[in-house]
Amino acid sequence: MEIILKQDIKSLGEKDDVVNVKNGYGRNYLIPQGFGILATTSAKKVLAENLKQAAFKQDKIKKDAEGIAERLADVKLSIGAKAGESGKIFGAVNTIQIAEALKAKGFEVDRRRITFETDPKMIGEYVANLNLHKEVKVKVPFEVVAE
Template sequence: MEVILKQDIKKLGEKDDIVTVKPGYGRNYLIPQGYAVLATESAKKVLAENIRQAQFKQEKIKKDALELAGKLEGVKLSIGAKAGESGKIFGSVNSIQIADALKKQGFEVDRRRITFETEPKVVGEYVANLNLHKEVKVQVPFEVVAE
């Protein structure tokens, strides 16, 4: 019996895979639980169309990420933070502050996509890693200055 998986199932396959399973497993478990649908000709055509549309969307997202990455090249940020006499920051600089600084310069980046190589705890220069897409990553240098 052939079924189309609606979600990833360990040791069986990933979402949108067409797999062959024993009839009892398909009828009594996969289909009633909503993990799969019967692989009829019409269902296969719908699956092919959905995959094509998903690829088109992914290409557009990747193209937008590459465009933003090109614009971010050469951008340097300056983040103000309260610091003691030794240069140690009270608290730390976080991804929200980096996202706000990028927004002020006209770049819209989700704060959850920003990571740091080393956590900024002292006044100085650092690098923020922006994961714009699973294949597009950009490093933006920033400087932490005492206010």
């Protein structure tokens, strides 16, 4: 029996895979639990069209991310923070501050896509990693300055 999986199943396959399973496993477990649907010819055509549209959307998202990455190549940010005399800042610079600084420069980046190589807890220069797409990653240098 051929089944189209609706979600990832560890020992069987990933979402949108067409897999062969025993009749009882498909009829009594996968289909009633909503983990898969019967792979008829019409269901396969719908799956092929959905995969084609999803690939087109992913390609567009990747191209947009590459365009943003090219424009971010020469951007350097400056983040102000309250600091003591030794150069240690009170608190830490977080991803929200980086996202706001990027927004001020005209780049809309979700804060959850920003990570740091080292946590910025002192005045100095650091690097923020922006994960714009699973295949497009950009390193943006920023400087923490005392206010």
